[in-house]
Amino acid sequence: MRSETLIFSLLIAAVIGAGGYWFTLRYFRSKDDKAEYPRRKKLIFAAVTALVFVGVAVCFPLFTDPEERSMCEALRAVAAMLGLYYVAVIDWKFHLIPNRYLLAFLILTLVLLGGEALTDFPGFRVNIILCLIGSVVCGVMFLITNLLSHNGLGMGDVKLVFILGLLLGLDDTLGGLLWTFVFSAAAGIVLIIRKKAKMKTKIAMGPFFFLGFLCSNIMYIISGFFGG
Numbered sequence: 469m470r471s472e473t474l475i476f477s478l479l480i481a482a483v484i485g486a487g488g489y490w491f492t493l494r495y496f497r498s499k500d501d502k503a504e505y506p507r508r509k510k511l512i513f514a515a516v517t518a519l520v521f522v523g524v525a526v527c528f529p530l531f532t533d534p535e536e537r538s539m540c541e542a543l544r545a546v547a548a549m550l551g552l553y554y555v556a557v558i559d560w561k562f563h564l565i566p567n568r569y570l571l572a573f574l575i576l577t578l579v580l581l582g583g584e585a586l587t588d589f590p591g592f593r594v595n596i597i598l599c600l601i602g603s604v605v606c607g608v609m610f611l612i613t614n615l616l617s618h619n620g621l622g623m624g625d626v627k628l629v630f631i632l633g634l635l636l637g638l639d640d641t642l643g644g645l646l647w648t649f650v651f652s653a654a655a656g657i658v659l660i661i662r663k664k665a666k667m668k669t670k671i672a673m674g675p676f677f678f679l680g681f682l683c684s685n686i687m688y689i690i691s692g693f694f695g696g
Contacts, residue, residue: 473529473539477546481525484547484576488554489517491572499562517553524549524682531689538591540584545685547580548635548644552678555628559674565624570631577635595637602641603633625673632681640684647687648673648680 493510525546532542551573559565581599585592607630614621633641656671 470529470532470534473532473534473542474526476539476543477525477529480543480547481521481550484550484554485517485521487572488551489514491569492554492557495558495566495568496561520553521550528685528689538588540580540588540591541595544577544580544584544635545640547576548632549678549682549685551576552674552681556675556678559624559672563670563672564622565628565674567624567627570624570627573628573631574634577631580635598637598639599634601633602636602638603630605638606630606633606641606645620670621673622670625677628677632677643684643688644677644681646680647683648676651679651683652676 528546528549529542532545534542537545555565555569555573558569581592581596584595607626610621610626610629614623614626629641629645632644636644652671652673655676659671660666
């Protein structure tokens with residue numbers, strides 16, 4: 469079971485990694501046409517990306533208890549973390565999450581859910597309900613936050629949470645969002661104390677989504693070692 473999950477996890481990482489790397493560099497060039505990115509920066513970006521992707525794709529399936537989380541659920545969690553990596557890179561640099569990224573993320577989600585329907589339909593019938601509930605509950609929660617904050621939270625973040633809820637379901641999405649808020653709040657407090665930001669200053673949420681969901685999955689793995 470774990471070996472199969474590992475193989476599929478590496479395949480997903482290869483597809484998301486190669487496609488996302490090409491997509492991200494193209495987007496960088498389209499937004500910043502001052503100069504071509506030097507080869508050294510491309511190599512560093514490729515090396516960091518490969519390290520993150522291999523780490524997530526290998527470690528998470530190996531340390532996930534197959535009795536607690538099915539192969540399809542584990543693969544969806546891996547895909548979420550890898551997809552959020554590129555969202556973090558783009559949002560950190562440009563302070564926005566492009567619709568083309570969100571569309572790619574949605575297509576990836578639908579492909580994984582479709583694969584689960586074909587390989588494990590009884591489990592899929594239960595999971596799809598949880599995923600739809602997660603999408604609606606978490607997405608509406610972020611939409612209300614966006615309206616109350618007068619667009620202090622970007623619509624790209626709202627759309628992303630709708631997709632994450634559909635991909636991961638209610639429990640896993642709420643767990644990741646909790647850590648996302650913890651990291652973003654801590655960063656905001658530090659920036660305010662250092663007088664580099666004010667209360668109404670907008671910060672890029674993409675990096676905190678990645679850190680939050682990564683931390684949530686790490687805590688899940690740790691709790692498994694202690695029987696929690």
